[in-house]
Amino acid sequence: MLAQEESGALAASLDELKAYLRIETDGEDAVLAGLLRSAAALCEQFVGQWLIVRSARETVAASQGWQRLGAGPVMTIETVEAVDSEGVAQPLPVDAYAIDIDAAGDGWVRSTRADERRRLAVRYRAGMAAEMNGLPEALRQGIVRLAAEHFMARGNEGGAPPAVVSALWRPFRRMRLA
Structure with missing residues (x-):
């Protein structure tokens, strides 16, 4: 989402x-x-x-496979949190996930500690230009x-x-x- x-x-x-x-x-x-x-x-x-840079929050599966973020081009990935089945988000330690922004501007995230009961909430900024x-x-x-x-x-x-x-x-x- x-x-x-x-x-x-x-x-x-x-x-x-x-x-x-x-x-x-x-x-x-x-x-x-x-x-x-x-x-x-x-x-x-x-x-x-996206044309003008703005913030996004996206929820993806907490999978060990790479998950592509929906908006682009991604400028920065700011935070990754674990979201439990109740919807409660907790910040993850840096070694619990991996992030990447490829040359095409696609943002990617994956969990390094897969747990089927959780999802990842990713906050990032995407857009072609600041103004x-x-x-x-x-x-x-x-x-x-x-x-x-x-x-x-x-x-x-x-x-x-x-x-x-x-x-x-x-x-x-x-x-x-x-």
Whole structure:
């Protein structure tokens, strides 16, 4: 189970979207900010990576086999705790688990003392950039264009997003085979 902390940071700026749409007033700011958040969430789903770094807590099996963490790219693995059947978490000594972050940014954890009755709770930070200016321009541009498309298509549901958006995002797409 993966739980994430909301970062509150937008992946593209409201000013960029307003300039793209040629909007000079503040009357639509709340709607536009919501569209930016929605477009960023769609971008994350498409590319299979978190955009802005945020914290996560994930529970995995306490197995001696490596368990891949769900979010990526992983920046740091902060803590590993044992969770018993009652849901009580206890910090583990360093020699009771192993962690790794591979070259692709996938985070891995395993128990060195397997116990079928327990699970591991892992706290970590994942994301491509600390803030929007650290994101690749193509991702930000795709988010702005998708948010603008949704703004302009209000009331006319059913239209497909512009192909340019997926073309901008495709080079960053990471897919996992089951």
